[in-house]
Amino acid sequence: MLSKEEIEIEDYDGLENNLKEAINIFNSKEESNIVIEDMYYNTAKNIGSKLEIKNYDQLTEKLSKLGIGQVRINLISDQKIIIRLYECVTCGDMEYIGRSICDFEAGIISGAVSSIIDQNVEATETKCCGLGDDFCEFELIKKNQGITKGESDVKLDNSKQNVVDLTLHSLNLAKKYKETKYKSECFSDSNQELDRALKNTRKINQFNETVLDSIPNCLAVIDKNGVILRINDKYKEFLGKSSAAEVEKKSVEALNWQTKYQEVLSTGESAVWQEDSEQGVYIVFETPIKENGGVIRQLIAVESQFIKLLLDKIDFLEKEMKYYKNKTLEDKNKEKLIDNMVVVSEEMKEVIKYTKKVAKTDATVLLRGESGTGKTMLAKRIHKESPRKHNDFVYIDCTTIPENFFEAELFGYEPGAFTGAKKDGKIGKLEKANGGTIFLDEIGEVPLEMQSKLLRFLQEQKFERIGSTEIKEVDVRIIAATNQNLEKMVKEGRFRKDLYYRLNVININLPPLRKRWQDIPSLVDEILLQFSKEAGIDIKEVSEEGMKELISYSWPGNIRELKNVLKRLAIITEGKLIKKDDVLSELKDVDATEELEDDSLELEDSNEGQIGRMERDLIIKTLKQHDYNKTKTADKLGMSRQTLYNKFKKYSIDY
Numbered sequence: 001m002l003s004k005e006e007i008e009i010e011d012y013d014g015l016e017n018n019l020k021e022a023i024n025i026f027n028s029k030e031e032s033n034i035v036i037e038d039m040y041y042n043t044a045k046n047i048g049s050k051l052e053i054k055n056y057d058q059l060t061e062k063l064s065k066l067g068i069g070q071v072r073i074n075l076i077s078d079q080k081i082i083i084r085l086y087e088c089v090t091c092g093d094m095e096y097i098g099r100s101i102c103d104f105e106a107g108i109i110s111g112a113v114s115s116i117i118d119q120n121v122e123a124t125e126t127k128c129c130g131l132g133d134d135f136c137e138f139e140l141i142k143k144n145q146g147i148t149k150g151e152s153d154v155k156l157d158n159s160k161q162n163v164v165d166l167t168l169h170s171l172n173l174a175k176k177y178k179e180t181k182y183k184s185e186c187f188s189d190s191n192q193e194l195d196r197a198l199k200n201t202r203k204i205n206q207f208n209e210t211v212l213d214s215i216p217n218c219l220a221v222i223d224k225n226g227v228i229l230r231i232n233d234k235y236k237e238f239l240g241k242s243s244a245a246e247v248e249k250k251s252v253e254a255l256n257w258q259t260k261y262q263e264v265l266s267t268g269e270s271a272v273w274q275e276d277s278e279q280g281v282y283i284v285f286e287t288p289i290k291e292n293g294g295v296i297r298q299l300i301a302v303e304s305q306f307i308k309l310l311l312d313k314i315d316f317l318e319k320e321m322k323y324y325k326n327k328t329l330e331d332k333n334k335e336k337l338i339d340n341m342v343v344v345s346e347e348m349k350e351v352i353k354y355t356k357k358v359a360k361t362d363a364t365v366l367l368r369g370e371s372g373t374g375k376t377m378l379a380k381r382i383h384k385e386s387p388r389k390h391n392d393f394v395y396i397d398c399t400t401i402p403e404n405f406f407e408a409e410l411f412g413y414e415p416g417a418f419t420g421a422k423k424d425g426k427i428g429k430l431e432k433a434n435g436g437t438i439f440l441d442e443i444g445e446v447p448l449e450m451q452s453k454l455l456r457f458l459q460e461q462k463f464e465r466i467g468s469t470e471i472k473e474v475d476v477r478i479i480a481a482t483n484q485n486l487e488k489m490v491k492e493g494r495f496r497k498d499l500y501y502r503l504n505v506i507n508i509n510l511p512p513l514r515k516r517w518q519d520i521p522s523l524v525d526e527i528l529l530q531f532s533k534e535a536g537i538d539i540k541e542v543s544e545e546g547m548k549e550l551i552s553y554s555w556p557g558n559i560r561e562l563k564n565v566l567k568r569l570a571i572i573t574e575g576k577l578i579k580k581d582d583v584l585s586e587l588k589d590v591d592a593t594e595e596l597e598d599d600s601l602e603l604e605d606s607n608e609g610q611i612g613r614m615e616r617d618l619i620i621k622t623l624k625q626h627d628y629n630k631t632k633t634a635d636k637l638g639m640s641r642q643t644l645y646n647k648f649k650k651y652s653i654d655y
């Protein structure tokens with residue numbers, strides 16, 4: 001566009017004033033915008049008609065020269081002409097405003113085209129960059145009424161070029177006015193929006209204040225410098241102030257508040273503690289305000305229902321934690337001390353205390369106790385806790401070795417030592433146990449001849465393999481076990497007296513389970529846990545009533561029997577809980593137990609003949625109850641099949 005300085009014209013100011021005046025007049029009217037637009041259009045049309053454009057090529061060239069834009073003309077029919085204006089200068093200035101704005105261009109085009117075809121045409125803008133279109137488009141329609149060349153709303157000078165330029169300049173001013181007006185409209189729109197936003201913010205603030213004051217706890221906002229920004233009504237009440245202003249904007253130090261706001265700010269972590277005040281005990285809870293650098297402080301009365309609940313819960317959790325801590329510790333100790341061996345009763349605690357001392361020595365140990373009381377388990381424990389623990393623990397079940405193989409088994413033999421011997425010979429159990437422990441289970445079953453050989457070894461720790469004269473010397477600790485009355489056997493000449501004394505250096509007696517029922521609940525837990533692991537099934541529990549039944553039963557087969565009963569119950573019982581009826585139906589057929597509840601069963605202080613009779617009766621009864629099935633009978637009695645066969649032999653039971 002041409003600037004004022006570029007336009008050398010005398011009555012420029014007059015023209016400009018005219019235009020401004022016109023705009024002012026129109027502007028004061030309600031529909032001034034439309035009038036102004038019409039004025040642009042008509043003035044521009046007048047100019048367009050005076051440009052003396054002869055054809056469309058000249059129109060294109062002229063408009064581009066005037067800087068109006070790049071024109072493309074499309075003659076659709078004699079009656080309808082479409083002109084497209086690319087890079088329209090008005091739209092370039094105003095950009096997208098949501099309505100068509102090229103009244104000036106429309107006027108120029110209509111004036112110019114009217115003079116080309118020498119007929120009045122009116123241009124309507126059908127597309128406009130101001131509406132978001134890619135180009136501006138004008139539809140030119142012929143009108144009957146002709147135009148009066150040379151008549152303009154604006155007084156024009158005689159120089160045509162100057163008239164054009166001056167008018168363009170005036171229109172340019174008007175356009176700027178229009179632009180300013182539009183911007184002020186926008187401004188007023190945004191002012192209204194601001195107003196609305198302000199009102200909303202006030203409403204939200206009001207709401208926040210109400211919420212803050214409705215909170216039943218004392219609440220204060222402290223800024224990062226320790227200045228109290230806000231306290232709610234409850235806090236005001238708590239402090240006994242008539243106005244929040246007495247506290248707000250003051251520092252926490254000045255008011256002597258016990259606060260951890262600095263610690264909360266530096267760590268970003270909340271702080272909670274208890275404070276006593278004249279009004280009672282309070283929990284102080286200070287928490288950082290995100291991205292703000294301040295702290296929210298709350299005081300919650302301990303008397304409040306919420307805190308009471310919380311404290312109850314904490315109390316409960318603490319107790320629970322303590323319980324599990326102790327249990328874990330107990331479990332750990334139990335494991336360390338005796339693997340999975342259950343030791344709850346005082347009787348067993350005594351045994352273990354003694355065993356621990358014994359384990360450190362090399363002394364020969366004789367373990368006494370009914371079948372299934374844990375003699376083998378204890379023997380292993382002694383070995384594990386002794387200095388020999390890194391060497392072998394060798395187990396010999398004396399009931400299972402045929403008489404003539406005993407020596408070979410214990411001392412070994414040379415190649416070809418006897419018929420049927422292995423051709424490379426065999427190393428004996430004693431040699432295997434060198435540096436370690438040998439456990440002779442059921443020592444009362446060792447044949448007499450073998451007893452003297454064993455005695456010799458015990459005296460000298462020396463022996464010869466069968467078929468060899470070479471004397472072997474080994475360092476072996478002996479642990480023997482029996483459930484028989486060895487003293488009686490000695491008297492009857494069935495057990496060597498000297499061997500008895502050799503073995504009976506340290507005597508440990510394992511009490512029967514019925515004498516240490518306190519172990520039963522823990523044994524039940526342990527056995528069910530181990531079994532669930534082995535069998536890959538869910539852990540079962542025994543109901544309280546069921547447990548009472550297990551405790552009151554006399555367990556002739558001791559822990560081995562308890563184990564078997566529980567394994568069966570774990571398999572048979574549906575669901576997680578083993579109930580009283582399940583236990584009873586499992587134990588119902590052992591009516592002989594009543595007889596066994598008699599203390600006279602204890603081997604040490606009982607008459608062997610009486611016990612023998614009772615044991616014989618029990619075996620026969622159990623056999624009958626299990627249709628003479630020996631495996632089931634042995635299982636029920638908590639003994640191995642071999643032990644059962646030995647008992648058959650011992651009591652002349654012929655089945």
Ligand SMILES: Nc1ncnc2c1ncn2[C@@H]1O[C@H](COP(=O)(O)OP(=O)(O)OP(=O)(O)O)[C@@H](O)[C@H]1O
Pocket residue numbers: 340341342343369370371372373374375376377378441483523526559560563638639640
């Ligand atoms: N205190 C205990 N805690 C856990 N399990 C035990 C305990 N005592 C024994 N047992 C278990 O009971 C079963 C029988 O124990 P063990 O074989 O040691 O008895 P025993 O007296 O040697 O029997 P037997 O005289 O028939 O040889 C084993 O499975 C053992 O693991």
